[in-house]
Amino acid sequence: MNISGKDLYASLTFGYCHLRENMQKINIINVFPVADGDTGSNITHTLKSILSHTDGSGTVADISNNFARAALIGARGNSGMIIAQFFQGFSQIAKEFDELTVKALIDSAKAAVAAAYSAVETPMEGTILTVMRSWANQLSLAEGSDVPIPIQLRRALRAARKAEKETTSQMELLKRYQVVDAGAKAFVSILEGVDQYILNPEMTISESELLVYAAKDLMPSIHTHENSRYRYCTEALLRIDEGQEQNVREAVLGLGDSLVIGRYENQMRIHLHTDDPALMFERLGCCSHIEEQKVDDMHMQQAAVNARLSDTVIVTDSSADVPQEVVDELRIYQIPQIIQIGETSYFDRITITAPSLLSIMDSNTHKVSSSMPAIGEIQRHLEFLSQHYEHIVVLSVSSKLSGTFNTYQLAAKALQEQGVNITIFDTKLNASAQGLVVEEAARAVARGEKGQALLQRIKDTAERTTIMVSVQSLQMMVRGGRIPKKLGSLVLKLNLKPLVGLSPEGGGAFLGIRLSRAGSITALVSRFMNVYRKKGIQAYGLSYIGSPELAFSLAQIVEQKTGIKPLFVEQASPVIALHAGKGSISLSYIAKRPTTS
Numbered sequence: 001m002n003i004s005g006k007d008l009y010a011s012l013t014f015g016y017c018h019l020r021e022n023m024q025k026i027n028i029i030n031v032f033p034v035a036d037g038d039t040g041s042n043i044t045h046t047l048k049s050i051l052s053h054t055d056g057s058g059t060v061a062d063i064s065n066n067f068a069r070a071a072l073i074g075a076r077g078n079s080g081m082i083i084a085q086f087f088q089g090f091s092q093i094a095k096e097f098d099e100l101t102v103k104a105l106i107d108s109a110k111a112a113v114a115a116a117y118s119a120v121e122t123p124m125e126g127t128i129l130t131v132m133r134s135w136a137n138q139l140s141l142a143e144g145s146d147v148p149i150p151i152q153l154r155r156a157l158r159a160a161r162k163a164e165k166e167t168t169s170q171m172e173l174l175k176r177y178q179v180v181d182a183g184a185k186a187f188v189s190i191l192e193g194v195d196q197y198i199l200n201p202e203m204t205i206s207e208s209e210l211l212v213y214a215a216k217d218l219m220p221s222i223h224t225h226e227n228s229r230y231r232y233c234t235e236a237l238l239r240i241d242e243g244q245e246q247n248v249r250e251a252v253l254g255l256g257d258s259l260v261i262g263r264y265e266n267q268m269r270i271h272l273h274t275d276d277p278a279l280m281f282e283r284l285g286c287c288s289h290i291e292e293q294k295v296d297d298m299h300m301q302q303a304a305v306n307a308r309l310s311d312t313v314i315v316t317d318s319s320a321d322v323p324q325e326v327v328d329e330l331r332i333y334q335i336p337q338i339i340q341i342g343e344t345s346y347f348d349r350i351t352i353t354a355p356s357l358l359s360i361m362d363s364n365t366h367k368v369s370s371s372m373p374a375i376g377e378i379q380r381h382l383e384f385l386s387q388h389y390e391h392i393v394v395l396s397v398s399s400k401l402s403g404t405f406n407t408y409q410l411a412a413k414a415l416q417e418q419g420v421n422i423t424i425f426d427t428k429l430n431a432s433a434q435g436l437v438v439e440e441a442a443r444a445v446a447r448g449e450k451g452q453a454l455l456q457r458i459k460d461t462a463e464r465t466t467i468m469v470s471v472q473s474l475q476m477m478v479r480g481g482r483i484p485k486k487l488g489s490l491v492l493k494l495n496l497k498p499l500v501g502l503s504p505e506g507g508g509a510f511l512g513i514r515l516s517r518a519g520s521i522t523a524l525v526s527r528f529m530n531v532y533r534k535k536g537i538q539a540y541g542l543s544y545i546g547s548p549e550l551a552f553s554l555a556q557i558v559e560q561k562t563g564i565k566p567l568f569v570e571q572a573s574p575v576i577a578l579h580a581g582k583g584s585i586s587l588s589y590i591a592k593r594p595t596t597s
Contacts, residue, residue, distance in 0.1 A: 001149050003100040005063040007201065009056040011194040012067070014203070016047040018193030019186060026189070027367075030182035032127070032173050038369040039182035041340060042076040046083050047190070049074020052237075052291065064094035064108075073376035074292075076338060076345065078403045079183040081375055081410070082116050082128055089115025102152065106143055109136040119410060126170025128183030134163035135191065150198045157191045164188045230256045230273040231299050232350070236284055237292035238268045244287050251283035267291075273298070281351040290344045293351050295336075303331050304388040311390040312450045314442045315381070317373070317404055318348040319397035321435035321543040321570045321586075330442035335373055335381055337404070337575040342366040348575045357574040358546050358582050370575045372404040378411035386420045391450065395438050395458065398428045398506030425458055428506030431576045432543040432568075433467035433588035439567065440539070440590065464538070464591045468511060468527060469500050470520040472547075472583025499523050521550075524587055525557060532562055536592030540564070543572040546582045554585060 003011075019026075019040070026040030053070035054063065068091035075084035090112035097104045113136045117123050138159035142152040167181040168174050174181060197203060234256075240248060248268055249261060256274030268288070274280055277295050284290055304313070309331050316322070318336040327334060336347035341360060346352040348370075361368055385392050394412070399405035405426045412422040427434050440461045444454055497520040499511040511527070514520040531537065540558065544551035548571070555566045572580070580586075 003060065003105060003149060005059045006056065008060055008063045008100070009054060010201070011197050012047065013051060014197040015190035015193035016044070016051055018196065019044055019047060019189045022185070022189045026182050026186050029179040029185065031177050031179060032171065032181060038340060038371065039079045040186055041343070041369070042080040042371060043083055043183070043186045045076045045343070045345065046071060046074055046080035050087070059098040060100050061095045061097060064091040067091065072379070073374060075374045075376065076340070076371050079128060079186065081407065082119055082183065084375065085119035086112045086116040086132065089113070102142055102145070102149060105149065106139050109139050112136070124171070126167040126174060127181050128187050130167060130170065131160050131163045131184040131187050135160040153198050154195060157195050160188050160191055231275050231297060232273065232277045233296040233298050234272050234274055234277045234280060235294040236270040236281065236290060238270065238284060238288040239291055240266055240268055240288045247287035248284065251287055252280060255280050277351045278353045278356065281346065282356060285344065293345065293347060295347055295350050299328070300331070300333060301384070304385060308388065310445045310448065310450065312445050312454065313385055313389040313392055314438060314445055315385065315392055315394040316434065316438045317397050318573050319402070319430045319434060319575055320395070320438045321432045321541065321568070321572055322438050323568045323570055326439055330439070330446055332438060332442050333381065333385060335378060338371045338373060339574050339578065340369045340371060349573050352574050354545060354571050354574045354577045357577055368578060370578050372402055372407045375407055375411045378407060379414070382411060382415055382422065386415055390421060392420070392422045393441065393454065393458070394422065394424045395427050395434070395441060396424060397430045397434060398502060399426045400428070400505060400507040401430055423455060425455070426506065427462050428504070429462060429465055429467060429502060431467060431572055431588070432541045432570070432586045433465050433502070435543070435570070436539055436541055436567065436588055436590055437462050437465055461590060464594055465588065466591070467501050467586055467588040468524050469580060469584055469586045470517070470524050471498050471500055472517065472581060521554060525554070528558060528587055528589060529561060531589065531591055537562060537564060538590040538592045539567050540587065540589035541567045542569045543576070543586050544569070545572050545577045545580055545584045547585060551585050554587065558587070
């Protein structure tokens with residue numbers, strides 16, 4: 001028995017369904033790399049994206065190429081990225097075959113595992129990677145054997161299950177919690193679904209069970225960006241229940257122009273030019289299940305084509321607090337992080353706002369988490385910018401807080417190999433501090449600075465930049481694994497008011513603890529004034545989460561003491577709100593002289 005294209009697609013379909021059944025169990029045991037409980041959701045989302053963009057017809061070459069392309073676009077989180085790279089590697093071999101023989105399957109599996117390992121900057125054993133390798137190694141033993149493929153896959157599944165169980169003893173964190181690695185369990189769940197099909201290829205899954213619907217040919221591609229008076233070109237792929245179509249149509253009326261609505265069975269696709277994508281998706285979420293979102297900033301695209309300030313462009317992620325007017329003035333290109341609410345993914349700052357997220361978190365009706373942008377989404381942005389700029393400089397949120405930096409590196413690699421000049425810089429900062437460095441870099445670009453001089457300026461500025469945050473409660477930081485659980489739990493129990501920041505390496509750090517919020521704010525001002533007297537302050541900015549009055553009052557106090565106006569007082573991004581919690585206020589500054597001087 002060889003594996004046909006139909007078999008390949010059906011196998012992954014069964015794998016997805018089995019994973020979907022186990023998703024919440026996998027989320028519960030997710031403690032590595034941080035205990036944010038979203039590994040099951042991220043891998044499930046990635047597989048759903050693959051199947052949504054593949055119709056299941058064609059040869060193994062056709063199907064594997066489609067899998068790889070869709071996985072790249074739809075990957076979510078570290079685990080989703082690893083799965084995406086697994087399919088990239090698999091397709092590199094499988095794309096040469098109409099059907100997979102034992103030898104072709106073995107070679108494809110080896111390439112898949114190699115690609116998955118290469119996607120991780122520092123691969124660790126006791127993770128999904130270990131299980132992938134054990135599975136592929138067992139398959140390799142079948143080379144030259146007459147044993148049928150179904151039996152070989154069953155043996156490989158047993159090897160994967162054994163490797164999954166052993167992850168508990170391979171990593172100290174897993175041993176402490178006495179759990180297996182969540183990513184490893186997710187991969188085994190997929191293999192178990194594949195096994196169900198391979199042993200009984202006559203089995204079928206209905207569309208209602210799968211919840212994956214054909215999205216082809218629902219609507220033409222419309223991108224008349226130059227003629228729209230609205231800023232954002234938005235697309236939504238929706239799953240609707242009976243009788244919801246009219247509600248969906250009414251939800252988007254009056255929000256913009258270039259509206260096109262297509263439908264196929266119980267799936268709809270919406271295209272709209274609007275100035276308020278967050279309101280659009282808030283309304284759609286009330287009357288449909290949002291499967292996918294796509295948003296392009298047409299004003300920024302047109303600026304890149306027709307109104308460049310330089311042949312260098314500054315790119316950052318949505319963790320950076322930069323006022324919109326500064327983004328527009330200096331042509332800063334901002335790529336959104338992902339906010340996951342239940343099974344729906346939103347673009348940070350664009351399709352969801354911080355106040356909306358805080359309201360959802362207060363209601364406690366959905367699980368909320370965050371993840372870095374999909375590698376394919378970043379590649380899409382970088383490819384566009386590479387057509388219009390000679391040098392792309394990406395200023396990433398701290399690599400100690402997010403996998404975004406590593407994702408940027410992976411996304412840029414293929415373009416760099418083609419000669420595109422892309423520099424990825426780890427600011428080791430976030431929020432208002434990251435925003436200060438981004439604005440300083442963008443203003444330098446606007447003045448004509450470029451090349452090594454610009455990169456040195458960015459490095460020096462980042463090293464002189466500090467963030468201090470007065471936190472109302474450590475609950476969200478502890479829940480998200482950003483603060484040690486034992487220490488955080490003690491602070492929560494005693495209702496103390498912490499002052500937190502970032503270490504020189506970019507990881508979370510305690511700066512102090514006070515008995516009251518007023519004491520925390522006083523300590524924040526005291527620390528700032530100490531730097532002002534000893535080092536001097538080049539610039540400072542504030543960001544807040546649901547507490548604008550306190551933030552503006554704090555800014556006024558600092559201005560009165562120093563005579564220096566803040567560069568900004570801004571609402572922090574939803575992704576920062578998720579991890580810092582309601583009531584948090586950050587005061588960040590660039591010192592005139594290095595901290596070590």
